[in-house]
Amino acid sequence: MRFCRKPAGRAGQAAGGEDDGGDLAVQRKPARPGLGRERLLSLVLVAPSLVVFGMFIFWPLVRTFQLSTTGQDLFGRPNRQVGFANFSGVLHDPQFSQVLEVTAAYVLLTVIPSILFALVLALLLQSPLRGLRILRSAFAMPFAYSVAAASVVFAALFNPAIGIANYLVTSLGFAPVNWLTKPGTALLSIAITTVWMNVGYNMLVMLAGVGGVDEQLYEAARLDGAGTFRIARSITIPLITPSLFFLVVVDTIASLQSFGQIRLLTRGGPTGHTTTLVYWIYHTAFENGASDYGTGSAQAIVLLVVVIVITAVQFGILERKVFYR
Amino acid sequence: MSARAKSERAQPVSARAESERAQPVSARAKSGQARPVNARIVRVLALLLLAVLVLFPVYFTVVGSVMGPGDIASAPPSLYPHSLTFANYRGVFRAVPLGRQYLNSTLVAVLITLAQLTCAVLSAYAFVFLALPFRRTLFAVFLFTLMVPWESIIIPNFLFMADHQLRNTYLALVLPFLAGGFGTFLLRQSFRTFPVELRDAATLDGASHGRFLLTILLPLSRPALASVGIFVFLSAWNQFLWPLLITDSPQRQTLQIGLASLNDAEQANPGLIMAGVTLALLPTAALVAFGQRFLIRGLTAGAVR
Numbered sequence: 001m002r003f004c005r006k007p008a009g010r011a012g013q014a015a016g017g018e019d020d021g022g023d024l025a026v027q028r029k030p031a032r033p034g035l036g037r038e039r040l041l042s043l044v045l046v047a048p049s050l051v052v053f054g055m056f057i058f059w060p061l062v063r064t065f066q067l068s069t070t071g072q073d074l075f076g077r078p079n080r081q082v083g084f085a086n087f088s089g090v091l092h093d094p095q096f097s098q099v100l101e102v103t104a105a106y107v108l109l110t111v112i113p114s115i116l117f118a119l120v121l122a123l124l125l126q127s128p129l130r131g132l133r134i135l136r137s138a139f140a141m142p143f144a145y146s147v148a149a150a151s152v153v154f155a156a157l158f159n160p161a162i163g164i165a166n167y168l169v170t171s172l173g174f175a176p177v178n179w180l181t182k183p184g185t186a187l188l189s190i191a192i193t194t195v196w197m198n199v200g201y202n203m204l205v206m207l208a209g210v211g212g213v214d215e216q217l218y219e220a221a222r223l224d225g226a227g228t229f230r231i232a233r234s235i236t237i238p239l240i241t242p243s244l245f246f247l248v249v250v251d252t253i254a255s256l257q258s259f260g261q262i263r264l265l266t267r268g269g270p271t272g273h274t275t276t277l278v279y280w281i282y283h284t285a286f287e288n289g290a291s292d293y294g295t296g297s298a299q300a301i302v303l304l305v306v307v308i309v310i311t312a313v314q315f316g317i318l319e320r321k322v323f324y325r
Numbered sequence: 326m327s328a329r330a331k332s333e334r335a336q337p338v339s340a341r342a343e344s345e346r347a348q349p350v351s352a353r354a355k356s357g358q359a360r361p362v363n364a365r366i367v368r369v370l371a372l373l374l375l376a377v378l379v380l381f382p383v384y385f386t387v388v389g390s391v392m393g394p395g396d397i398a399s400a401p402p403s404l405y406p407h408s409l410t411f412a413n414y415r416g417v418f419r420a421v422p423l424g425r426q427y428l429n430s431t432l433v434a435v436l437i438t439l440a441q442l443t444c445a446v447l448s449a450y451a452f453v454f455l456a457l458p459f460r461r462t463l464f465a466v467f468l469f470t471l472m473v474p475w476e477s478i479i480i481p482n483f484l485f486m487a488d489h490q491l492r493n494t495y496l497a498l499v500l501p502f503l504a505g506g507f508g509t510f511l512l513r514q515s516f517r518t519f520p521v522e523l524r525d526a527a528t529l530d531g532a533s534h535g536r537f538l539l540t541i542l543l544p545l546s547r548p549a550l551a552s553v554g555i556f557v558f559l560s561a562w563n564q565f566l567w568p569l570l571i572t573d574s575p576q577r578q579t580l581q582i583g584l585a586s587l588n589d590a591e592q593a594n595p596g597l598i599m600a601g602v603t604l605a606l607l608p609t610a611a612l613v614a615f616g617q618r619f620l621i622r623g624l625t626a627g628a629v630r
Contacts, residue, residue, distance in 0.1 A: 042456060048447065053470050056502075061478050064477065064480060124368055141613065149602045152584050156595045156599070164385070167401045257474050301477065
């Protein structure tokens, strides 16, 4: 489900560390009659998935590397080998450092607030309260919004003339802001949109983590005279670090892959101030019929490397601080 | 509180002395309660504040869709409708072929969901219940598919569709997503917890693989199937970049791209856009509201071990 910006990549990413083996079939005695047929059957059953993966993931992966060393004619048809020219073009492109900065800033501006926001919500929602179920469903609602739906709504909210954002700003006595066209606020506006979109999902994950904490620990803490904040700091948060870690990883990856909100709110502008890696690929290969597939593929490989490296680093650093039961 | 009231009512005459004596007790009782009560109030207020913050865009979507231009497209914007209108809902179908796009999105999402469920059930069955050769390697292959960002391989996929004249077809919209590692992963986890005794009993009764799968395993795995189904449907329904690249004729576009066109063409008409968003939200909002427990299971497949 790599097409889905949100859930799929997420569940899969965290799954990476899962064990293998222990499947029922492994424990069975070998050399049974009909084992050959069973093996054949099993291969037939995984074949449909493998064919799809081969055609639309593995072969395209190989093709991306091929295309990244290929030049093309004016219509985008690959026509000659250029070695690493596309890569050196990307690395020496004055926009490259800006793109990396924007991407990093965007990741920080979305991941940290998304997780803190959801953590506060989960802590507030953790103990019983009348109407809790309704509240939880309400907070989950942003999860129902597709990236297009959310972006289109926030485009209206950030509208400089008739949007609510400027209504609030001017009511407080400040000058109206051109949210989406000013370099200083464009990325922030997109980040706000993304954080809002993430809240529902992040809260659900966090609540599942909070729900898994042993109730006896709370009782023991209360008997020892611990207050609300002390319980949150010393019991809840340490015990839900697996959920926190999971969210850091999947939110970062989702953030690196964000596209729709940028396309719909700013189109990468003003002057590249919201052009992230993914939007850069789109801009180079597709926007306004650009058709520079060679350079786009080189950029795509940069994205691939960045995603894999960041995931590996996160697993390496964060996993050590995670408390597993 | 009530303790003091009672004591005052019980001995109204000896007022001063009594209340002086009662004071420490009632004060202690009060402070003993006061802390939790204050914490409750703070908690409820914080939740209400956050709810307003989180729900305002939702409110704006739905209420904006029934506001006339005088309300929604004015400065300062109106926060509530002065009169209800359904003109936006009529208008949005004229602005973009929304009915057709609704159908396209439904068809594409349903096809992808059914195909991914089928592929996932088959491969998860092979991983768990059959003597699959190269099991570890194959499982690594399935997991690897989840780590490759789709955006990094989108150019060759786009070129493949263009080369085979598949742009603006349903085939292009569904083909790359007919199988996914996520469903296999989640179903494999679910199948692995399946009681071995039941499996052995079925084998002893002479049930074939197909019979065991269809009459015993799948009915008992409904929650896991629902998780995968809801997940795949949501992500298919919400797809944006791929349909944007692969379709340019409005009749072949999905609802999400329709929303994008609405946003480009009807900037002066936010009510119309909100009507489109509200319609697009109906199926996903229903899934989030009613399928929450399945969602949580799918969401946290790797988070809570």
